[in-house]
Amino acid sequence: MGYLEVEDGRRVYFEHFRGSGRPIVLIHGWGATARCWDTTTPALRTGGNEVVLLDLRACGRSDNDFADVSISALGSDVVKLVEHLGLREPVVNGWSLGGAVAVDAAVKLGSNCSGVVSTGGATPRYTSTSDWPHGGGVDDVKAVLGAAAADRANTFKGVAEAVCAEPPTPDAIAWLWGMFMEMGPLGDESLLDLAELDQRKILGGLSVPVLFLHGRKDAFVPFSGAEAARDLCTDAKLVEFPDAGHAPFLEDRDTYLAELSGFLKR
Template sequence: MAFLETDGGRVHYDHYRGDHGTTMVLIHGWGMSGDFWNSAVEALADAGVGAIVVDHRGCGRSDRDFADMSIEAIAGDVAAIVERSGVDRVVLNGWSLGGAVAVAAAGRLGDRVAGLVLTCAASPRYTQADGFPHGGKAEDVEGIAGAITADRAGFFRVLAKGAAAEGANPALTDWFERGFLASGPRASKTLLDLTTLDQRDLLASFAFPVLSIGGEKDTIADPAIAGFAANCARYGRLLMMDTGHSPHLEDPPRYNAAIVEFMESLT
């Protein structure tokens, strides 16, 4: 367990070292924590691959009272943690909103980045725009903060049920609900960035491999976004899984095999 000290507070991360020349940086989805990556960390360790797991500002064991909760600020934390950890090459893996963080952090880290994994990511966009007919409407995202304030417990129960495909293990749904409820009161500020986020040019500029993993039954991030991301990237590849929004938790064996294979392909 370690903390990055910033001007606004402390950001928690764990660094699991491995023998592989490249480390995977795991960036969780909105309102969650690094604990939701534990299965992936175990699979990477079995393959000799190290991992860095980051808790967003306002989530997990990071401080709650940051003034700046933006995606760019979280990406800056990720980049600073990578530099502090002393690893030379990383693959950034972002789930949901963490995918947008991963893309932004990759833009900051430059030649340190060997690859990118987007897991049901909210990137390169999350809402509809010219040339991007996928996702929802900006006003829907804008309404989430108010809905959370009005009925935090009720909203998060519904959201937890949507974080995996219908019929998912109830224990998983309960875990999601506990994760959302544990997030800080300012975490919803991060979501507002998704109304205008546009990473199409940045994603297209990357000269390293990108694996975009989507869930065919995803009701939180339009599955078409995963395909768009794979086509947008210069060296993109798409893997669609028979899951909802959380393939790494709904089908860990297949998901973990895919990310280990991706890491091994970079050697």
């Protein structure tokens, strides 16, 4: 574990597990922390992969008072971390909002990126437009953030309860809820930025393979959006998790790990 200074003395937290296999950077979703990958990391390490995790700006153990918490800033942090650790051609894997961060980082890494994984990823758009009929609207995002401003604890408990298609155990909900409650208030601005972001052009321009791992019952990022995202790419595969919601790595871990491991061995 360590901290990397990325903006005016502010730092992001990271963990680096060395291995002889292909490096992979795991990027959590909005409000979560690196701990969301705790059932994924052990299998990757067993497979010999070099694994890097981080807490995004304003989340978990990273500093909360950044001036910039945009998706672009978060993507730049991933690039700085890759360079700091000397990783060679890593795969970047992002969950939910982290999917947009992974795409941003992949573009900036250029030839030093070997693949992108979108795990229920909110890319290339999180909100709908006249030519992107997938997802809710910007006003829906603002309504969630307004509710959080008035009652953060119960709003985030509701988010935690909606992550999986089938209700997980109370302990699992409490685990997710606890991560969400660690996010500082500036983290809300990351979601606002995501709501306006359009990555269709840069996603379609990626020259690396892309793997979409997406739950058919995802209540946050519609499966139809993942289908449309796949069709934008020149080298992409979409794996459907029929009974999963927004977190296939938690809801169908064995299938998720098999697909991810196969991608890493390409």
